[in-house]
Amino acid sequence: MKNKLLFRLSIFIGKVIFLGLQILGKQGTALPGKIALKIYPSILNDLSKKCEKIIVITGTNGKTTTNNLINHILNGKYENIVSNLKGANMIQGVVTSFIVNNKNKYEWGIFEVDEGSVPNVIEFITPNYMILTNFFRDQLDRYGEVDNTVKLVYDSLKSNDTTLIINADDPLNLKFDDLNNNKIYYGVEENNFSKKELSVAEAIFCVKCGKRLEYDYINYGNIGKFKCERCGAERVSLDYSVESIDMKDNSYEFLVKIHEKKKESFIFRYMGIYNIYNCLAAITFAVEIGLDLEYIKEKIENFEYKLGRMETINFPNKDVILVLSKNPVGLSEVLSTIAYDEDDKSVLFILNDEPADGKDISWIWDANIEEIADISSITNFYSSGMRSEEVSLRIKYAGFPEEKIKTFPSCKDNIKRSVKEILNDNQSKSYIIGTFTAMPKARKILIKEQKLE
Incomplete structure (x- = not known):
């Protein structure tokens, strides 16, 4: 009874704070959740039970874009979705998204989660799917070296019920091969924009044995097709792959191959090879949950960027x-x-x-x-x-x-x-x-x- 009262009080106070921030011209993407957590620390556990299914997107780069892409795709098929679309990706931002869009039931919960906040969030929810985009050095004063960040996420994945959608082109994601979760791999084959030399030399050593990796090609950063000559660790076979990328009229046209069977061409009108990876992550998820490929193509091609x-x-x-x-x-x-x-x-x-x-x-x-x-x-x-x-x-x-x-x-x-x-x-x-x-x-x-x- 006490928990139920605290739960209702925390939602009410959170709503009041959100409305007050709106009046002041603030977005209120995190503070309502922060206060609600103070009142009832287990609030996310109760809120997450309202979701029939949950997907979490984490990694250093691409979380917000991938989150927005998936929301754009699912919004055409589902009515009740809760998501932290504005990039407030710590636990208070996730809680705030429930407070702002308060319903009894949601068909999908779609959340981007800051890599360092994954342990805090996963303590209270067990996602059906988790997308692992990439891991780079980011805010060293908060997380330390990137190996620490990967370990934080790895140690949080205690449940085998979560299907992992993994960017296979990131050598640091080899760490997750040790888990027993169902895994789906996506990546980008050599294309017109691939390079032979590293532009930023980081995380280029094998997570299995520590030897410097050899690359067939690099698509950006340290992301590409790699192999360790010492222990044989290498990029795994891809379930979803981009076979080619061309630029036409300031847009990318790229060909996606699915499970070695089906191929489909997509157009994305925003620059940056990293955006091809974001699109591919969203496409992989959408196909895996059973959405029609032609529908997914339409949504990818009419997507509009927001939030800078x-x-x-x-x-x-x-x-x-x-x-x-x-x-x-x-x-x-x-x-x-x-x-x-x-x-x-x-x-x-x-x-x-x-x-x-x-x-x-x-x-x-x-x-x-x-x-x-x-x-x-x-x-x-x-x-x-x-x-x-x-x-x-x-x-x-x-x-x-x-x-x-x-x-x-x-x-x-x-x-x-x-x-x-x-x-x-x-x-x-x-x-x-x-x-x-x-x-x-x-x-x-x-x-x-x-x-x-």
Whole structure:
């Protein structure tokens, strides 16, 4: 009886807090859940029982995009879905999603979960499916080296009832082969965008014996087809694979092969090879739960990005593309994507070091920034945020022309000033790269300016 009262009280207080935050113009994606957990620490256990089925998406990069893709696909087939679509991916964000969308029953619970928060979440729920995207160094001051993060997730998977959908191209995911769970593997074969050399040398040693891995090709970061010459560990056979990737009209056209039997071509209109992996993860899940392939194709091809993940905000005289970046592999791939764009453009990189971003910004020195040093189509590179001077220094040392670099010294309004500067330059396209706390601020300024125009 006491637990039932605490449960109801925590939901009520959470709703009140959410409504108050909405009045104040805040999103309220985490605080309602945080307070509810204080009142009733086991609330997630009770809430998760409302879901007929649950999928969890975890990993370093791609969680939010994959979550949004799966929501977009399932929303056309199911009425009652609960999900943390706005990227609040710790336990309080998961709880908040239930409080905001409070129903008696849900057909699906779809949650992205921060790698370090997986133990906290899995303590209270047993997902039917879990997608493992990739594991890179990210916020070293929070998690330490990436091996620690992988171990956190591995140790949390105590139930064999969870089917694992695993990115087989990440050598760190070999760790999960030891589990008895049902496993489905996806990956991308060698294609027009594959490389032979590593751009960011991390997690390139065998998780089985420690020897440096050999690669047939690399699609991004350390993601590709690998093998250990010492112990024989290698990328496993793929259940779902991308056979080829071509670029047409600023979109990717890629061919998916399913269980060595069926093939289907897809078009995705957002740049970045990492997005092909996000699409493939969503396609794998959707096919596995029995959805029609033609329906999945339609949903993938009409998907629209939001929340600063390759989101385009249109102005009369230019398009501004927002890209979240928070670790060396992510930043390297963003810059690689910009390098493929032949249009004249300006670039703004906003680097913050608030707790949510990670205080350690040494990762910008590990990113392959040198790739853009000789790109003449980048007319200006602006540096902003709390650590703007470090960005400019890194760009300078990468060999980018100093006369094209402009620094907005760290101060209260430097993000606003830098965003307005990029809106007023003479380019018809601009990219804004931002860390976790920087991106919402930049986006808010852009939306306000868009409304004014």
